[in-house]
Amino acid sequence: MTVAAGLGYALIALGPAFSLFAGVVARKPFLVLTLLSSTLFWLMSLIVLSGIWRGFLPIKSGTWWAYAILIITSVALQEGTRLVFWRLYKKMEEMLDAFADRISKPRLSLTDKMLISFAGGLGHGVAHAVFFCLSLLTPAFGRATFYVERCSKMPFFLASALIALGFLVIHTFSMIIAFNAYDEKKKCDQIVVPVVHLAAAVMMLVNLAPGGCLIGTPLLLVMAVLTLQYCWRVACRRLTEHQHRQLNN
Amino acid sequence: MADAAAAVPGDPRDGPTVLDSLGEDITRIVYPVTTCMLLVVLLVSLLSSPSAPSPLAASIAATTGGGGVSGGGDDIPTALVTALTFVVAVTAATFLLALLFYLRCTPCLRAYLGFSALSVLLVLGGQVALLLLSRLRLPLDAVSFALLLPNAAGALALAALAPASVPIALHQAALVAIAVLTAFWFTLLPEWTTWALLVAMAIYDLAAVLLPGGPLRVLLRLAIERNEEIPALVYEARPVDPRHGRNWRLWREGGQPGASSTTVEVIGEVLGRNLDCNSGYSSSPQVHEVATSAGDANNSRPRATLAAALSSADSSIAQAEEVPVLQEHRVAVAEMRVPLIQPHPERYGEEEEDEDGIGLSSSGAIKLGLGDFIFYSVLVGRAAMYDYMTVYACYLAIIAGLGITLLLLAFFRKALPALPVSITLGVVFYVLTRTLLEEFVVQCSTNLLMF
Numbered sequence: 001m002t003v004a005a006g007l008g009y010a011l012i013a014l015g016p017a018f019s020l021f022a023g024v025v026a027r028k029p030f031l032v033l034t035l036l037s038s039t040l041f042w043l044m045s046l047i048v049l050s051g052i053w054r055g056f057l058p059i060k061s062g063t064w065w066a067y068a069i070l071i072i073t074s075v076a077l078q079e080g081t082r083l084v085f086w087r088l089y090k091k092m093e094e095m096l097d098a099f100a101d102r103i104s105k106p107r108l109s110l111t112d113k114m115l116i117s118f119a120g121g122l123g124h125g126v127a128h129a130v131f132f133c134l135s136l137l138t139p140a141f142g143r144a145t146f147y148v149e150r151c152s153k154m155p156f157f158l159a160s161a162l163i164a165l166g167f168l169v170i171h172t173f174s175m176i177i178a179f180n181a182y183d184e185k186k187k188c189d190q191i192v193v194p195v196v197h198l199a200a201a202v203m204m205l206v207n208l209a210p211g212g213c214l215i216g217t218p219l220l221l222v223m224a225v226l227t228l229q230y231c232w233r234v235a236c237r238r239l240t241e242h243q244h245r246q247l248n249n
Numbered sequence: 250m251a252d253a254a255a256a257v258p259g260d261p262r263d264g265p266t267v268l269d270s271l272g273e274d275i276t277r278i279v280y281p282v283t284t285c286m287l288l289v290v291l292l293v294s295l296l297s298s299p300s301a302p303s304p305l306a307a308s309i310a311a312t313t314g315g316g317g318v319s320g321g322g323d324d325i326p327t328a329l330v331t332a333l334t335f336v337v338a339v340t341a342a343t344f345l346l347a348l349l350f351y352l353r354c355t356p357c358l359r360a361y362l363g364f365s366a367l368s369v370l371l372v373l374g375g376q377v378a379l380l381l382l383s384r385l386r387l388p389l390d391a392v393s394f395a396l397l398l399p400n401a402a403g404a405l406a407l408a409a410l411a412p413a414s415v416p417i418a419l420h421q422a423a424l425v426a427i428a429v430l431t432a433f434w435f436t437l438l439p440e441w442t443t444w445a446l447l448v449a450m451a452i453y454d455l456a457a458v459l460l461p462g463g464p465l466r467v468l469l470r471l472a473i474e475r476n477e478e479i480p481a482l483v484y485e486a487r488p489v490d491p492r493h494g495r496n497w498r499l500w501r502e503g504g505q506p507g508a509s510s511t512t513v514e515v516i517g518e519v520l521g522r523n524l525d526c527n528s529g530y531s532s533s534p535q536v537h538e539v540a541t542s543a544g545d546a547n548n549s550r551p552r553a554t555l556a557a558a559l560s561s562a563d564s565s566i567a568q569a570e571e572v573p574v575l576q577e578h579r580v581a582v583a584e585m586r587v588p589l590i591q592p593h594p595e596r597y598g599e600e601e602e603d604e605d606g607i608g609l610s611s612s613g614a615i616k617l618g619l620g621d622f623i624f625y626s627v628l629v630g631r632a633a634m635y636d637y638m639t640v641y642a643c644y645l646a647i648i649a650g651l652g653i654t655l656l657l658l659a660f661f662r663k664a665l666p667a668l669p670v671s672i673t674l675g676v677v678f679y680v681l682t683r684t685l686l687e688e689f690v691v692q693c694s695t696n697l698l699m700f
Contacts (some may be wrong), residue, residue, distance in 0.1 A: 029276035030268050033652070036279075040645045047681050050689035057692050067698055074700045099435035100267040112268045131690060132699050135638035148695055156695070163699050213697055 006141035009157045012163040013133045017126050019170070024118065031119040033057060038085060038123030040129075045081040046131065049074050064208050071201045079194045082175070086182050110242045113183070114176060114235065121175025125168035133164035151213035162217045163204070169224035170200055172230035180234055189234065196227055277486040278615050279648060281425055282625060286647075288429045289626040290633040292639055293436055295351065296380050297634055326440035332449035339453060343464035350471055366409050366427060370402035373430040409482060417487060424484050428619050432626035436634070441630050444676070445521060450624060451672035458666045467660075482619045615655075621667045628675045638690065639682045646678035647671045 011018075025031040052073070059066045097107045108116075139146060140157045148156045174193045181189030200223045206216040349358060375398050382389055408415045409423035438442065457463040625647050630640035650671030658665050693699060 029269055029270070030272040032276050032279070033272045036645070036648055037652075040649050043642060043678075044644055044691075047678075047686055050685040051681075053689055054685050057688055059692065067696070070693075071698065071700055078700070096267060096271070101269070105267045107266070108268060109266055112266055115268070128699070130641050131638060131686075132694055135636065135641060136691070136694055138637055148697065151697060156697075159697055160694055160699075163697065167699055197700070204698045204700070207697035216697070 002143065003141050005145070005157075006137055009137055009161045010134060011141055012161040013129045013160070013168070014126070016165065017129065017168055019120060020122060021126075022042050022088045024115070025122065028115070032116060033080065034116055034119040035123040035126070038120040039127040041081055041085055042078075042124045042127035043131070045077055046127075046239070049077055055206075064205060067208065068202070068205060071205065072198070075194070075198045079197065082124075082178055082193075086179060089116065089120070089179070091248075113179070114238075117179035118172065121172035123172035124175060128171055129164040129168050133160045148213075150208065150210050153211065154213055154217075157215055159213050161209075163220055165222040166217070166224040167200065170196065170227045173227050177231050177234050178229075180238060184238075192230070196223065199223065215226065259362060274486065274615050275652065278484075278617055279651070281421065281484060281486070282622060282648070282651065283644075284618070285425050285428050285432070286626050286629045286644060288425070289432045289436070289630040292377065292381075292433045293427065293630045293633045295384055296433075297436070311684045313455075325441055325445075328445040331442050332445035335446060335454045336449045339450075340457070340464055342691075343457065343468065347464060347471060350468065350475075362482065363406065363410055363622045367402060367406040369427050369430055370405050371399065373434055374402055374426070377433060378645070392524070412485070421484065421487070424482060424619060425622070427482065428484075428622035428626065432623045432630060435623065435627045436630040440631070440634075443627065447624060447628055447672050448581050448676065451666075451669045454668040484617050484619060484622065486615045486617075513642035617667070621671075624668055625671060628672065628679075632675075632679055635683065636687070638687055639679050642682040642686070643675045646674040652672040 025035055053070060056066070059070070093113070095110060098108050137157060140167045145157065147154075148159075151159055155158055177189055178193040180186075181193070183246070200220055202214055203219050203223065206212040206219070378394070378398065381387070382394075405423040405426055408419045409427060435446075438446070454465075457465040458469075462468070465603045533635065629640055629643050632643040650673070651667075654665065654667055654670050657670075
């Protein structure tokens with residue numbers, strides 16, 4: 001429905017990401033590079049996934065359990081990618097610290113580490129929004145709109161933009177929680193992140209039912225808000241502890 | 250929470266950490282490459298007809314019965330022949346360039362550079378402008394157009410060729426404009442020809458720089474011996490950190506036997522080049538002077554390759570003594586610019602020149618030749634003719650290739666071509682996206698199943 005609608009959908013999916021980028025990530029060039037590399041990682045995991053599943057597509061519409069298996073394998077692979085990303089980040093952190101020592105500058109502070117994990121999460125989220133929503137948005141710039149059969153109350157583009165927004169928030173902030181958990185070795189947080197991801201993805205199965213997208217999309221946004229709130233708690237706790245430790249020293 | 254909020258911004262105890270300016274070099278070259286690709290994608294989507302409809306567009310537009318434009322009259326043998334001709338012509342032209350450089354014909358090379366920049370902007374720019382005017386239905390009469398076009402073309406050509414006399418932003422914008430126009434022109438070639446050309450140029454670049462008899466290597470050696478500047482179209486990233494006062498950088502001395510730089514140091518040098526070298530570069534500063542060389546561009550498209558040729562001249566040794574004494578270390582890091590000339594195929598009469606290559610300029614910023622810009626944008630523009638998903642995938646692949654090339658440059662410290670890694674990754678990702686990814690994503694998305 002014209003350029004205005006297309007732009008509107010694109011902004012629904014990526015507006016918050018854009019402002020986060022402009023406000024936080026663009027200030028430090030290293031974060032931009034982190035964002036680009038985590039986007040690349042996510043894309044590579046998606047390509048591997050599609051390689052695995054290519055032989056089984058197209059899935060017949062009646063078999064919802066096939067979709068369930070698809071989702072579970074996808075989430076498992078992406079969580080594996082997160083672990084690999086964490087390992088690479090640890091190596092990079094060592095190199096950066098050694099470099100900082102060599103040029104007599106202070107090492108990475110806690111804020112820096114959180115910023116790096118934030119940029120990484122934002123990269124994942126942006127990759128998700130771009131590949132699942134933005135790349136399919138081209139027809140929306142034309143003259144008409146498109147409705148999927150099972151979701152006759154919301155245009156397809158609107159539904160996918162809202163879902164992309166939800167997942168963007170979830171990816172971004174669960175990366176901060178995850179890196180924090182790996183760093184502090186807190187088992188419960190380490191479990192929370194994959195569980196949240198899986199729950200959000202499984203929730204999308206509701207969309208398979210006729211009219212289900214009216215339930216699935218708001219639920220996903222609620223999930224995103226919950227992730228955001230949890231991340232806020234984790235970050236605050238960590239930063240206050242860090243500050244107290246510094247005051248005591 | 251107020252405490253945490255107060256503690257969050259900047260951690261005043263620590264001061265500016267190493268994260269503040271790290272990687273700024275790479276970002277300053279990624280942004281213009283991104284802009285060039287973005288402009289080419291925009292032009293392509295506005296002005297070209299699609300090569301083949303993507304699955305989603307086809308499924309949506311099924312009722313209208315539209316779509317399905319085949320890539321008309323274009324097959325693999327023709328494409329291969331065309332690409333081969335191009336590469337042969339480029340090789341010949343590079344040898345010719347080396348010969349001219351050897352004979353010191355600088356004025357004619359310089360004049361040619363100006364002529365080709367002007368012709369790109371005038372002819373191609375005029376063509377694109379006309380297409381845009383007709384596509385967007387903008388009202389502009391012929392007289393105004395005839396007045397505006399030559400003026401704009403002349404001004405931009407001047408800005409591109411005389412960087413010292415115009416603001417650097419204008420100079421960079423003019424270079425990007427030239428690259429965009431040339432890349433857009435290249436995307437007008439038939440599909441298989443474009444892909445064959447890209448792959449052939451990548452292979453040629455690799456061979457020409459790394460093989461002992463390669464033309465670029467010959468030119469490189471000539472340029473090192475001569476220590477000369479070549480006037481060429483090269484994009485120079487803005488000098489970084491003016492508050493640090495200088496844009497010099499320190500390189501480890503290349504001639505040191507057994508001086509193996511660890512990953513840390515190499516990456517540190519690549520990423521942290523613009524950190525203030527006075528702020529306590531504790532280990533003995535090894536000053537390294539890289540010979541500056543520049544290749545003149547000839548009647549074709551010169552392409553320099555990625556090179557950081559190292560050599561020590563007498564002046565660098567003298568400076569090395571002065572280094573502990575002087576407040577400021579002057580490291581002249583030269584750039585290796587090896588133009589690779591590519592004449593156009595016979596059916597097109599245009600000739601232009603740009604330069605390729607990644608190097609380090611005397612002001613310390615990264616320089617990337619215009620030919621690299623052009624071929625990256627051609628790849629992305631061709632991907633845009635299929636669908637936007639391929640555009641995003643190819644963009645990420647090219648940027649990743651660029652980063653890898655920079656790291657390889659820091660490791661090997663010798664002449665390296667800038668095209669092969671990016672083009673290979675770009676083509677691989679294009680193929681993977683088109684065959685595997687698209688079907689998968691469309692399946693999941695149309696069922697509103699995302700993860």
